[in-house]
Amino acid sequence: MNRYKFVKPFKNMAKYIFVTGGVTSSLGKGIFAASLAKLLQARGYRVTIQKFDPYINVDPGTLNPYEHGECYVTEDGAETDLDLGHYERFLNTPTSQANNVTTGRVYQTVITKEREGAYLGKTVQVIPHITDEIKRRMLLLGQTGEFDIVITEIGGTVGDIEALPYIETLRQIRWELEEHDTLVCHLTLIPYLKSAKELKTKPTQHSVKELQTIGVRPDILVCRTEMEITDDMRKKLALFCNVDRDCVIQALDVNSIYAVPLEMQKEKADLTVLRKLHLSADKPIDLTKWNEFLDKVSNPKGEVRIGLIGKYIELQDAYKSIHEAFIHGGASNNVKVIVESVHSEHLDASNAHEMLGNLHGLLVAPGFGNRGIEGKIEAIKYARENKIPFFGICLGMQCAVIEFARNVLGMKGAHSTEMNPNTPHPVIDMMEAQKKIKNKGGTMRLGAYRCDLKKDTLALRLYGQEHISERHRHRFEFNNTYLEQFENAGMIASGKNPDNGLVEIVEIPANPFFIGVQYHPELKSTVDNPHPLFVGLVKAAIEFKGVLKPVVTKEKVEA
Numbered sequence: 001m002n003r004y005k006f007v008k009p010f011k012n013m014a015k016y017i018f019v020t021g022g023v024t025s026s027l028g029k030g031i032f033a034a035s036l037a038k039l040l041q042a043r044g045y046r047v048t049i050q051k052f053d054p055y056i057n058v059d060p061g062t063l064n065p066y067e068h069g070e071c072y073v074t075e076d077g078a079e080t081d082l083d084l085g086h087y088e089r090f091l092n093t094p095t096s097q098a099n100n101v102t103t104g105r106v107y108q109t110v111i112t113k114e115r116e117g118a119y120l121g122k123t124v125q126v127i128p129h130i131t132d133e134i135k136r137r138m139l140l141l142g143q144t145g146e147f148d149i150v151i152t153e154i155g156g157t158v159g160d161i162e163a164l165p166y167i168e169t170l171r172q173i174r175w176e177l178e179e180h181d182t183l184v185c186h187l188t189l190i191p192y193l194k195s196a197k198e199l200k201t202k203p204t205q206h207s208v209k210e211l212q213t214i215g216v217r218p219d220i221l222v223c224r225t226e227m228e229i230t231d232d233m234r235k236k237l238a239l240f241c242n243v244d245r246d247c248v249i250q251a252l253d254v255n256s257i258y259a260v261p262l263e264m265q266k267e268k269a270d271l272t273v274l275r276k277l278h279l280s281a282d283k284p285i286d287l288t289k290w291n292e293f294l295d296k297v298s299n300p301k302g303e304v305r306i307g308l309i310g311k312y313i314e315l316q317d318a319y320k321s322i323h324e325a326f327i328h329g330g331a332s333n334n335v336k337v338i339v340e341s342v343h344s345e346h347l348d349a350s351n352a353h354e355m356l357g358n359l360h361g362l363l364v365a366p367g368f369g370n371r372g373i374e375g376k377i378e379a380i381k382y383a384r385e386n387k388i389p390f391f392g393i394c395l396g397m398q399c400a401v402i403e404f405a406r407n408v409l410g411m412k413g414a415h416s417t418e419m420n421p422n423t424p425h426p427v428i429d430m431m432e433a434q435k436k437i438k439n440k441g442g443t444m445r446l447g448a449y450r451c452d453l454k455k456d457t458l459a460l461r462l463y464g465q466e467h468i469s470e471r472h473r474h475r476f477e478f479n480n481t482y483l484e485q486f487e488n489a490g491m492i493a494s495g496k497n498p499d500n501g502l503v504e505i506v507e508i509p510a511n512p513f514f515i516g517v518q519y520h521p522e523l524k525s526t527v528d529n530p531h532p533l534f535v536g537l538v539k540a541a542i543e544f545k546g547v548l549k550p551v552v553t554k555e556k557v558e559a
Protein backbone atom coordinates (compact mmCIF):
# COMPACT_ATOMS: atom_id res chain seq x y z
CA MET A 1 0.00 0.00 0.00
CA ASN A 2 1.29 3.44 -0.82
CA ARG A 3 0.48 5.74 2.02
CA TYR A 4 2.32 8.79 0.70
CA LYS A 5 -0.47 11.24 1.27
CA PHE A 6 0.68 14.71 2.05
CA VAL A 7 4.37 14.24 1.52
CA LYS A 8 5.18 13.89 -2.14
CA PRO A 9 7.85 11.21 -2.56
CA PHE A 10 10.91 12.77 -4.14
CA LYS A 11 13.19 10.80 -6.38
CA ASN A 12 16.11 11.43 -4.11
CA MET A 13 14.20 11.41 -0.91
CA ALA A 14 16.26 10.41 2.09
CA LYS A 15 15.42 7.94 4.81
CA TYR A 16 14.59 9.50 8.16
CA ILE A 17 15.83 8.35 11.54
CA PHE A 18 14.34 10.02 14.61
CA VAL A 19 16.06 10.03 17.98
CA THR A 20 13.89 10.59 21.03
CA GLY A 21 14.81 10.48 24.70
CA GLY A 22 13.06 9.05 27.73
CA VAL A 23 13.43 8.78 31.52
CA THR A 24 15.77 11.74 31.95
CA SER A 25 17.55 14.47 30.06
CA SER A 26 21.32 14.50 29.44
CA LEU A 27 21.46 10.91 28.23
CA GLY A 28 23.56 11.93 25.26
CA LYS A 29 21.06 11.84 22.41
CA GLY A 30 23.36 14.13 20.45
CA ILE A 31 26.37 11.87 20.89
CA PHE A 32 24.30 8.81 20.00
CA ALA A 33 22.96 10.54 16.88
CA ALA A 34 26.46 11.63 15.89
CA SER A 35 27.89 8.15 16.53
CA LEU A 36 25.23 6.37 14.51
CA ALA A 37 25.72 8.93 11.74
CA LYS A 38 29.47 8.29 11.84
CA LEU A 39 28.97 4.55 11.36
CA LEU A 40 26.54 5.05 8.49
CA GLN A 41 28.89 7.58 6.92
CA ALA A 42 31.78 5.11 7.30
CA ARG A 43 29.65 2.66 5.30
CA GLY A 44 29.44 5.11 2.43
CA TYR A 45 26.14 6.86 3.12
CA ARG A 46 25.65 10.62 2.95
CA VAL A 47 24.25 11.53 6.34
CA THR A 48 23.21 14.72 8.07
CA ILE A 49 21.82 15.37 11.53
CA GLN A 50 19.33 18.01 12.61
CA LYS A 51 18.07 19.01 16.01
CA PHE A 52 14.59 20.19 16.98
CA ASP A 53 14.50 22.01 20.31
CA PRO A 54 11.26 22.58 22.19
CA TYR A 55 12.03 25.99 23.68
CA ILE A 56 10.48 29.30 22.64
CA ASN A 57 13.71 31.21 21.94
CA VAL A 58 13.94 31.61 18.18
CA ASP A 59 17.52 30.38 18.46
CA PRO A 60 19.94 29.86 21.36
CA GLY A 61 21.88 33.02 20.44
CA THR A 62 20.28 35.06 23.21
CA LEU A 63 20.77 32.37 25.86
CA ASN A 64 23.28 32.70 28.63
CA PRO A 65 25.84 29.83 28.37
CA TYR A 66 24.76 28.75 31.86
CA GLU A 67 21.40 27.74 30.34
CA HIS A 68 22.33 25.35 27.53
CA GLY A 69 26.10 25.64 27.21
CA GLU A 70 27.91 27.29 24.32
CA CYS A 71 26.19 28.71 21.29
CA TYR A 72 27.52 26.95 18.20
CA VAL A 73 27.76 29.02 15.01
CA THR A 74 27.45 27.44 11.56
CA GLU A 75 29.11 28.50 8.31
CA ASP A 76 25.96 30.31 7.20
CA GLY A 77 25.79 32.24 10.46
CA ALA A 78 23.10 30.37 12.39
CA GLU A 79 23.41 30.47 16.18
CA THR A 80 22.62 26.92 17.19
CA ASP A 81 22.59 24.26 19.89
CA LEU A 82 25.94 22.82 20.89
CA ASP A 83 24.94 19.37 19.65
CA LEU A 84 25.52 20.67 16.13
CA GLY A 85 29.16 20.97 17.14
CA HIS A 86 29.22 17.25 17.87
CA TYR A 87 27.61 16.52 14.53
CA GLU A 88 30.29 18.48 12.70
CA ARG A 89 33.18 17.13 14.76
CA PHE A 90 32.07 13.55 14.14
CA LEU A 91 31.03 13.83 10.51
CA ASN A 92 33.46 16.48 9.32
CA THR A 93 30.71 18.03 7.19
CA PRO A 94 29.23 21.47 7.84
CA THR A 95 25.70 21.96 9.14
CA SER A 96 23.55 24.99 8.39
CA GLN A 97 20.61 27.12 9.44
CA ALA A 98 18.27 24.25 8.50
CA ASN A 99 19.89 21.81 10.93
CA ASN A 100 18.57 23.45 14.10
CA VAL A 101 14.94 24.39 14.61
CA THR A 102 13.26 25.63 17.79
CA THR A 103 9.62 25.93 18.73
CA GLY A 104 10.15 29.70 18.68
CA ARG A 105 11.31 29.55 15.07
CA VAL A 106 8.34 27.39 14.07
CA TYR A 107 5.82 29.72 15.73
CA GLN A 108 7.53 32.77 14.26
CA THR A 109 7.05 31.37 10.75
CA VAL A 110 3.43 30.44 11.36
CA ILE A 111 2.56 33.77 12.99
CA THR A 112 4.26 35.72 10.20
CA LYS A 113 2.20 33.78 7.66
CA GLU A 114 -0.94 34.43 9.67
CA ARG A 115 -0.23 38.18 9.62
CA GLU A 116 0.26 38.00 5.87
CA GLY A 117 -3.21 36.49 5.60
CA ALA A 118 -1.85 33.23 4.24
CA TYR A 119 -4.31 31.07 6.17
CA LEU A 120 -7.31 32.58 4.37
CA GLY A 121 -9.54 33.17 7.35
CA LYS A 122 -8.91 29.81 9.02
CA THR A 123 -8.33 29.40 12.77
CA VAL A 124 -4.59 28.84 13.16
CA GLN A 125 -3.94 25.90 15.50
CA VAL A 126 -1.20 23.68 16.84
CA ILE A 127 -2.66 20.89 14.75
CA PRO A 128 -2.39 21.15 11.78
CA HIS A 129 -0.56 24.47 11.34
CA ILE A 130 2.28 24.14 13.83
CA THR A 131 2.75 20.43 13.11
CA ASP A 132 2.71 21.09 9.35
CA GLU A 133 5.45 23.67 9.75
CA ILE A 134 7.47 21.25 11.88
CA LYS A 135 6.92 18.58 9.23
CA ARG A 136 8.08 20.86 6.44
CA ARG A 137 11.25 21.56 8.34
CA MET A 138 11.81 17.94 9.38
CA LEU A 139 11.62 16.74 5.79
CA LEU A 140 13.48 19.65 4.19
CA LEU A 141 17.08 18.41 4.22
CA GLY A 142 15.97 14.98 3.03
CA GLN A 143 14.44 16.51 -0.07
CA THR A 144 17.56 18.28 -1.29
CA GLY A 145 19.06 15.17 -2.83
CA GLU A 146 22.25 15.81 -0.88
CA PHE A 147 21.65 13.11 1.73
CA ASP A 148 20.73 9.44 1.87
CA ILE A 149 19.86 9.54 5.55
CA VAL A 150 18.66 12.39 7.76
CA ILE A 151 18.86 11.87 11.50
CA THR A 152 16.57 14.10 13.54
CA GLU A 153 17.23 14.52 17.22
CA ILE A 154 14.23 15.71 19.20
CA GLY A 155 15.31 17.76 22.19
CA GLY A 156 13.81 17.27 25.63
CA THR A 157 12.28 14.13 27.08
CA VAL A 158 9.21 12.20 25.98
CA GLY A 159 6.36 13.17 28.26
CA ASP A 160 7.29 16.86 28.33
CA ILE A 161 4.28 18.96 27.38
CA GLU A 162 6.38 21.11 25.07
CA ALA A 163 7.75 18.13 23.11
CA LEU A 164 4.25 16.94 22.15
CA PRO A 165 3.89 18.72 18.78
CA TYR A 166 7.23 17.23 17.67
CA ILE A 167 6.25 13.69 18.61
CA GLU A 168 2.85 14.15 16.96
CA THR A 169 4.57 15.34 13.78
CA LEU A 170 6.86 12.36 13.87
CA ARG A 171 3.81 10.11 14.24
CA GLN A 172 2.29 11.69 11.15
CA ILE A 173 5.48 11.41 9.13
CA ARG A 174 5.66 7.71 9.99
CA TRP A 175 2.11 7.22 8.87
CA GLU A 176 2.61 9.15 5.66
CA LEU A 177 5.83 7.54 4.52
CA GLU A 178 6.53 3.92 3.77
CA GLU A 179 7.38 1.76 6.73
CA HIS A 180 11.02 1.23 5.78
CA ASP A 181 11.60 4.94 5.15
CA THR A 182 11.52 5.99 8.79
CA LEU A 183 12.89 4.67 12.04
CA VAL A 184 12.59 5.74 15.67
CA CYS A 185 15.45 5.20 18.10
CA HIS A 186 14.46 5.81 21.68
CA LEU A 187 17.25 6.51 24.14
CA THR A 188 16.60 5.62 27.76
CA LEU A 189 18.35 5.00 31.04
CA ILE A 190 18.72 1.65 32.77
CA PRO A 191 19.54 2.78 36.31
CA TYR A 192 21.58 0.68 38.70
CA LEU A 193 20.15 0.49 42.19
CA LYS A 194 22.99 0.05 44.61
CA SER A 195 20.88 -1.23 47.49
CA ALA A 196 19.24 -3.90 45.31
CA LYS A 197 22.46 -4.48 43.32
CA GLU A 198 20.32 -4.53 40.21
CA LEU A 199 19.82 -2.76 36.92
CA LYS A 200 16.21 -1.69 36.49
CA THR A 201 14.21 -1.79 33.26
CA LYS A 202 10.95 -0.35 34.56
CA PRO A 203 11.70 3.33 33.78
CA THR A 204 12.41 2.31 30.18
CA GLN A 205 9.16 0.37 29.95
CA HIS A 206 7.28 3.40 31.26
CA SER A 207 8.88 5.81 28.87
CA VAL A 208 8.13 3.53 25.91
CA LYS A 209 4.55 3.34 27.12
CA GLU A 210 4.47 7.13 27.24
CA LEU A 211 5.67 7.27 23.66
CA GLN A 212 3.09 4.69 22.61
CA THR A 213 0.21 6.66 24.12
CA ILE A 214 1.04 9.38 21.58
CA GLY A 215 0.99 6.79 18.84
CA VAL A 216 4.68 6.19 18.30
CA ARG A 217 6.22 2.76 18.70
CA PRO A 218 10.01 2.92 18.83
CA ASP A 219 11.89 0.51 16.57
CA ILE A 220 15.14 0.59 18.47
CA LEU A 221 15.87 1.05 22.16
CA VAL A 222 19.21 2.50 23.06
CA CYS A 223 19.84 1.81 26.73
CA ARG A 224 22.32 3.95 28.62
CA THR A 225 23.82 1.92 31.42
CA GLU A 226 26.76 1.84 33.80
CA MET A 227 26.94 -1.96 33.59
CA GLU A 228 26.51 -4.64 30.95
CA ILE A 229 22.88 -5.59 30.52
CA THR A 230 22.28 -9.34 30.50
CA ASP A 231 20.65 -11.40 27.79
CA ASP A 232 17.64 -11.90 30.00
CA MET A 233 17.22 -8.19 30.41
CA ARG A 234 17.48 -7.67 26.67
CA LYS A 235 14.77 -10.30 26.20
CA LYS A 236 12.58 -8.66 28.79
CA LEU A 237 13.05 -5.18 27.32
CA ALA A 238 12.27 -6.46 23.84
CA LEU A 239 9.12 -8.27 24.95
CA PHE A 240 7.68 -5.50 27.09
CA CYS A 241 8.69 -2.62 24.87
CA ASN A 242 7.54 -4.30 21.69
CA VAL A 243 10.81 -4.29 19.76
CA ASP A 244 12.87 -6.99 18.02
CA ARG A 245 15.48 -8.78 20.11
CA ASP A 246 18.43 -7.27 18.23
CA CYS A 247 16.84 -3.83 18.53
CA VAL A 248 17.77 -3.52 22.18
CA ILE A 249 21.08 -1.74 22.03
CA GLN A 250 23.28 -1.29 25.02
CA ALA A 251 25.04 2.05 25.40
CA LEU A 252 27.60 1.47 28.09
CA ASP A 253 29.29 4.47 29.75
CA VAL A 254 32.69 5.07 28.17
CA ASN A 255 35.61 7.38 28.93
CA SER A 256 35.51 9.38 25.74
CA ILE A 257 32.60 10.47 23.56
CA TYR A 258 34.77 9.50 20.58
CA ALA A 259 34.60 5.85 21.72
CA VAL A 260 30.81 5.77 21.41
CA PRO A 261 30.73 4.95 17.65
CA LEU A 262 32.80 1.84 18.36
CA GLU A 263 30.48 0.80 21.18
CA MET A 264 27.56 1.22 18.81
CA GLN A 265 29.39 -0.80 16.19
CA LYS A 266 29.94 -3.63 18.70
CA GLU A 267 26.19 -3.64 19.26
CA LYS A 268 25.67 -3.75 15.46
CA ALA A 269 23.53 -0.61 15.67
CA ASP A 270 24.48 0.35 12.12
CA LEU A 271 23.55 -3.04 10.68
CA THR A 272 20.22 -3.13 12.49
CA VAL A 273 19.37 0.36 11.29
CA LEU A 274 20.29 -0.44 7.70
CA ARG A 275 18.26 -3.65 7.76
CA LYS A 276 15.21 -1.83 9.12
CA LEU A 277 15.54 0.89 6.48
CA HIS A 278 16.02 -1.64 3.67
CA LEU A 279 19.43 -0.20 2.88
CA SER A 280 22.39 -2.31 1.87
CA ALA A 281 25.21 -3.05 4.29
CA ASP A 282 27.43 -4.48 1.57
CA LYS A 283 30.08 -1.81 1.68
CA PRO A 284 32.71 -2.54 4.32
CA ILE A 285 32.96 -0.03 7.11
CA ASP A 286 35.99 2.24 7.04
CA LEU A 287 36.89 3.73 10.39
CA THR A 288 40.67 3.76 9.91
CA LYS A 289 41.16 7.48 10.58
CA TRP A 290 38.77 7.41 13.51
CA ASN A 291 40.60 4.48 15.11
CA GLU A 292 43.98 6.13 14.61
CA PHE A 293 42.66 9.21 16.37
CA LEU A 294 41.19 7.18 19.24
CA ASP A 295 44.44 5.31 19.62
CA LYS A 296 46.30 8.60 20.02
CA VAL A 297 43.74 9.86 22.52
CA SER A 298 44.06 6.69 24.60
CA ASN A 299 47.85 6.37 24.41
CA PRO A 300 49.38 9.82 24.77
CA LYS A 301 53.16 10.06 24.89
CA GLY A 302 53.10 12.97 27.29
CA GLU A 303 50.96 15.72 28.64
CA VAL A 304 50.77 19.49 28.77
CA ARG A 305 48.75 21.74 31.03
CA ILE A 306 46.95 24.61 29.36
CA GLY A 307 44.96 27.20 31.28
CA LEU A 308 41.53 28.15 30.02
CA ILE A 309 40.81 31.59 31.38
CA GLY A 310 37.13 32.37 31.33
CA LYS A 311 34.16 33.38 33.39
CA TYR A 312 31.84 30.44 32.72
CA ILE A 313 34.25 27.77 33.89
CA GLU A 314 31.82 26.19 36.37
CA LEU A 315 30.10 24.70 33.37
CA GLN A 316 32.20 22.59 30.94
CA ASP A 317 29.56 22.93 28.24
CA ALA A 318 30.04 26.70 28.11
CA TYR A 319 33.35 26.13 26.28
CA LYS A 320 32.47 22.78 24.71
CA SER A 321 34.10 23.32 21.33
CA ILE A 322 37.29 24.63 22.91
CA HIS A 323 37.59 21.52 25.08
CA GLU A 324 37.01 19.29 22.06
CA ALA A 325 39.49 21.24 19.91
CA PHE A 326 42.10 20.62 22.62
CA ILE A 327 41.43 16.88 22.37
CA HIS A 328 41.94 17.05 18.59
CA GLY A 329 45.03 19.26 18.92
CA GLY A 330 46.45 17.01 21.65
CA ALA A 331 45.97 13.85 19.60
CA SER A 332 47.76 15.27 16.59
CA ASN A 333 50.70 16.11 18.86
CA ASN A 334 50.50 12.72 20.60
CA VAL A 335 49.90 14.31 23.99
CA LYS A 336 47.10 14.66 26.43
CA VAL A 337 46.08 18.25 27.04
CA ILE A 338 45.06 18.85 30.61
CA VAL A 339 42.83 21.88 30.50
CA GLU A 340 42.97 23.78 33.75
CA SER A 341 40.05 26.11 34.09
CA VAL A 342 40.94 29.42 35.68
CA HIS A 343 38.18 31.74 36.78
CA SER A 344 39.03 35.17 35.44
CA GLU A 345 37.11 36.83 38.28
CA HIS A 346 39.52 35.34 40.81
CA LEU A 347 42.66 36.44 39.03
CA ASP A 348 44.65 39.61 39.69
CA ALA A 349 48.24 40.88 39.70
CA SER A 350 48.84 39.56 43.21
CA ASN A 351 48.01 35.92 42.44
CA ALA A 352 48.76 35.62 38.69
CA HIS A 353 52.03 33.79 39.28
CA GLU A 354 50.49 31.42 41.78
CA MET A 355 47.54 30.64 39.49
CA LEU A 356 49.32 30.56 36.14
CA GLY A 357 52.96 29.81 36.94
CA ASN A 358 52.80 26.06 36.33
CA LEU A 359 50.92 26.19 33.04
CA HIS A 360 52.48 25.49 29.63
CA GLY A 361 50.05 27.62 27.67
CA LEU A 362 47.13 29.97 28.15
CA LEU A 363 43.91 30.37 26.23
CA VAL A 364 41.74 33.36 27.01
CA ALA A 365 38.16 32.56 26.17
CA PRO A 366 35.45 34.39 24.24
CA GLY A 367 32.76 36.22 26.15
CA PHE A 368 30.56 39.25 26.61
CA GLY A 369 30.36 41.98 29.21
CA ASN A 370 32.54 43.32 31.96
CA ARG A 371 32.57 40.47 34.48
CA GLY A 372 36.04 38.97 34.89
CA ILE A 373 37.57 41.20 32.21
CA GLU A 374 40.44 42.57 34.34
CA GLY A 375 41.46 39.00 35.26
CA LYS A 376 41.70 38.11 31.59
CA ILE A 377 43.86 41.16 30.92
CA GLU A 378 46.09 40.27 33.86
CA ALA A 379 46.52 36.70 32.56
CA ILE A 380 47.56 38.04 29.16
CA LYS A 381 50.10 40.38 30.74
CA TYR A 382 51.56 37.43 32.60
CA ALA A 383 51.71 35.33 29.40
CA ARG A 384 53.22 38.12 27.33
CA GLU A 385 55.90 39.02 29.87
CA ASN A 386 56.86 35.42 30.59
CA LYS A 387 56.61 34.36 26.95
CA ILE A 388 54.12 31.61 27.78
CA PRO A 389 52.33 30.42 24.64
CA PHE A 390 49.18 32.52 24.43
CA PHE A 391 46.06 32.14 22.36
CA GLY A 392 43.15 34.60 22.59
CA ILE A 393 39.79 33.90 21.01
CA CYS A 394 37.36 36.71 20.17
CA LEU A 395 37.04 38.59 23.49
CA GLY A 396 40.36 36.93 24.37
CA MET A 397 41.96 38.61 21.35
CA GLN A 398 40.33 41.92 22.22
CA CYS A 399 41.74 41.67 25.76
CA ALA A 400 45.21 41.09 24.30
CA VAL A 401 44.84 44.32 22.37
CA ILE A 402 43.69 46.20 25.49
CA GLU A 403 46.56 44.77 27.54
CA PHE A 404 49.11 45.79 24.92
CA ALA A 405 47.63 49.29 24.70
CA ARG A 406 47.74 49.79 28.45
CA ASN A 407 51.02 48.17 29.34
CA VAL A 408 53.19 48.56 26.24
CA LEU A 409 51.81 51.67 24.57
CA GLY A 410 51.15 53.34 27.91
CA MET A 411 47.56 54.22 27.08
CA LYS A 412 46.06 54.50 30.51
CA GLY A 413 42.45 53.40 30.69
CA ALA A 414 42.50 51.85 27.20
CA HIS A 415 39.50 49.61 26.81
CA SER A 416 36.79 48.24 24.59
CA THR A 417 33.76 50.49 24.28
CA GLU A 418 31.72 47.38 25.17
CA MET A 419 33.07 47.64 28.72
CA ASN A 420 33.68 51.39 28.94
CA PRO A 421 31.93 53.58 26.36
CA ASN A 422 33.86 56.60 27.67
CA THR A 423 37.37 55.15 27.55
CA PRO A 424 40.00 57.70 26.45
CA HIS A 425 41.53 55.02 24.18
CA PRO A 426 38.82 52.92 22.47
CA VAL A 427 41.25 50.38 20.99
CA ILE A 428 38.33 47.99 20.55
CA ASP A 429 35.20 49.62 19.21
CA MET A 430 31.81 48.66 17.90
CA MET A 431 31.76 47.73 14.23
CA GLU A 432 30.23 50.45 12.08
CA ALA A 433 27.52 48.11 10.74
CA GLN A 434 26.47 47.25 14.30
CA LYS A 435 25.85 50.80 15.46
CA LYS A 436 22.32 51.11 14.09
CA ILE A 437 21.18 47.70 15.32
CA LYS A 438 18.76 47.62 18.26
CA ASN A 439 17.64 43.95 18.44
CA LYS A 440 19.90 41.47 20.16
CA GLY A 441 18.88 38.18 18.51
CA GLY A 442 20.76 37.08 15.39
CA THR A 443 22.25 40.51 14.75
CA MET A 444 25.95 40.04 15.46
CA ARG A 445 28.55 39.58 12.74
CA LEU A 446 27.88 35.89 12.31
CA GLY A 447 29.22 33.01 10.27
CA ALA A 448 32.06 32.53 7.83
CA TYR A 449 34.15 35.43 6.53
CA ARG A 450 37.33 35.45 4.53
CA CYS A 451 40.68 36.41 5.96
CA ASP A 452 44.02 37.00 4.21
CA LEU A 453 47.21 36.23 6.04
CA LYS A 454 50.36 38.33 5.94
CA LYS A 455 53.67 36.84 4.82
CA ASP A 456 56.25 35.78 7.43
CA THR A 457 53.81 35.51 10.27
CA LEU A 458 52.98 32.83 12.81
CA ALA A 459 49.44 32.69 11.42
CA LEU A 460 50.66 31.87 7.92
CA ARG A 461 53.12 29.29 9.23
CA LEU A 462 50.34 27.57 11.17
CA TYR A 463 47.70 27.61 8.45
CA GLY A 464 50.11 26.95 5.60
CA GLN A 465 47.90 28.94 3.22
CA GLU A 466 47.32 32.63 2.59
CA HIS A 467 43.54 32.68 2.23
CA ILE A 468 41.39 31.25 4.96
CA SER A 469 37.78 31.46 6.09
CA GLU A 470 36.63 31.33 9.70
CA ARG A 471 33.41 31.74 11.66
CA HIS A 472 32.52 34.82 13.67
CA ARG A 473 30.22 35.96 16.43
CA HIS A 474 30.90 39.48 17.65
CA ARG A 475 29.89 43.16 17.57
CA PHE A 476 33.21 44.81 18.40
CA GLU A 477 36.48 44.95 16.50
CA PHE A 478 40.05 46.23 16.57
CA ASN A 479 39.98 49.98 16.06
CA ASN A 480 42.07 50.44 12.93
CA THR A 481 42.97 54.06 13.75
CA TYR A 482 45.44 52.63 16.28
CA LEU A 483 46.97 49.99 14.02
CA GLU A 484 50.13 51.85 13.09
CA GLN A 485 50.96 52.56 16.73
CA PHE A 486 50.47 48.89 17.61
CA GLU A 487 52.55 47.62 14.72
CA ASN A 488 55.40 50.02 15.50
CA ALA A 489 55.43 48.79 19.08
CA GLY A 490 55.46 45.08 18.19
CA MET A 491 51.89 43.83 17.93
CA ILE A 492 51.00 43.22 14.29
CA ALA A 493 47.84 42.47 12.39
CA SER A 494 48.71 39.21 10.64
CA GLY A 495 45.26 38.53 9.24
CA LYS A 496 42.67 40.91 7.78
CA ASN A 497 39.35 40.63 6.07
CA PRO A 498 40.13 41.40 2.38
CA ASP A 499 36.77 43.11 1.83
CA ASN A 500 36.66 45.63 4.65
CA GLY A 501 40.09 45.57 6.30
CA LEU A 502 38.83 44.37 9.70
CA VAL A 503 41.69 43.02 11.77
CA GLU A 504 41.09 39.30 12.29
CA ILE A 505 44.40 38.21 13.80
CA VAL A 506 46.98 39.94 15.98
CA GLU A 507 50.30 38.54 17.06
CA ILE A 508 53.51 39.55 18.81
CA PRO A 509 56.39 38.26 16.67
CA ALA A 510 58.89 38.81 19.49
CA ASN A 511 57.20 36.06 21.50
CA PRO A 512 57.48 32.42 20.37
CA PHE A 513 53.69 31.98 20.34
CA PHE A 514 51.39 34.91 21.00
CA ILE A 515 48.30 35.07 18.84
CA GLY A 516 44.75 36.39 19.15
CA VAL A 517 41.94 35.85 16.68
CA GLN A 518 38.67 37.72 16.31
CA TYR A 519 36.92 34.60 15.04
CA HIS A 520 36.15 31.20 16.57
CA PRO A 521 38.59 28.55 15.31
CA GLU A 522 37.27 26.04 17.86
CA LEU A 523 34.07 25.71 15.80
CA LYS A 524 35.92 24.26 12.86
CA SER A 525 38.10 21.70 14.61
CA THR A 526 37.04 18.13 13.83
CA VAL A 527 38.47 14.66 14.38
CA ASP A 528 39.51 14.49 10.71
CA ASN A 529 40.70 18.09 10.59
CA PRO A 530 42.13 19.30 13.88
CA HIS A 531 42.37 23.09 13.79
CA PRO A 532 45.90 24.31 12.96
CA LEU A 533 45.83 27.00 15.66
CA PHE A 534 45.01 24.45 18.37
CA VAL A 535 47.59 22.05 16.97
CA GLY A 536 50.06 24.95 17.01
CA LEU A 537 49.25 26.03 20.55
CA VAL A 538 49.68 22.51 21.89
CA LYS A 539 52.97 22.15 20.03
CA ALA A 540 54.17 25.46 21.47
CA ALA A 541 53.11 24.30 24.94
CA ILE A 542 55.14 21.11 24.50
CA GLU A 543 58.17 23.17 23.51
CA PHE A 544 57.59 25.53 26.41
CA LYS A 545 57.44 22.62 28.79
CA GLY A 546 60.75 21.31 27.50
CA VAL A 547 61.53 17.65 27.20
CA LEU A 548 58.40 15.57 27.54
CA LYS A 549 58.15 13.11 30.36
CA PRO A 550 56.24 9.93 29.51
CA VAL A 551 52.91 9.59 31.23
CA VAL A 552 52.74 6.65 33.58
CA THR A 553 49.45 4.97 32.81
CA LYS A 554 47.76 2.50 35.13
CA GLU A 555 48.49 -0.41 32.77
CA LYS A 556 52.17 0.47 32.66
CA VAL A 557 52.37 0.52 36.45
CA GLU A 558 50.67 -2.87 36.68
CA ALA A 559 52.87 -4.41 33.93
Ligand code: GLN
Nearest residue numbers: 366367394395474475476
Ligand atom coordinates in the same frame (compact mmCIF):
# COMPACT_ATOMS: atom_id res chain seq x y z
N1 GLN B 1 31.97 40.73 23.29
C1 GLN B 1 32.85 40.75 22.17
C2 GLN B 1 32.17 41.30 20.92
O1 GLN B 1 30.96 41.29 20.83
C3 GLN B 1 33.45 39.40 21.90
C4 GLN B 1 32.46 38.38 21.47
C5 GLN B 1 32.95 36.96 21.63
O2 GLN B 1 33.90 36.70 22.36
N2 GLN B 1 32.27 36.03 21.01
O3 GLN B 1 32.81 41.72 20.03
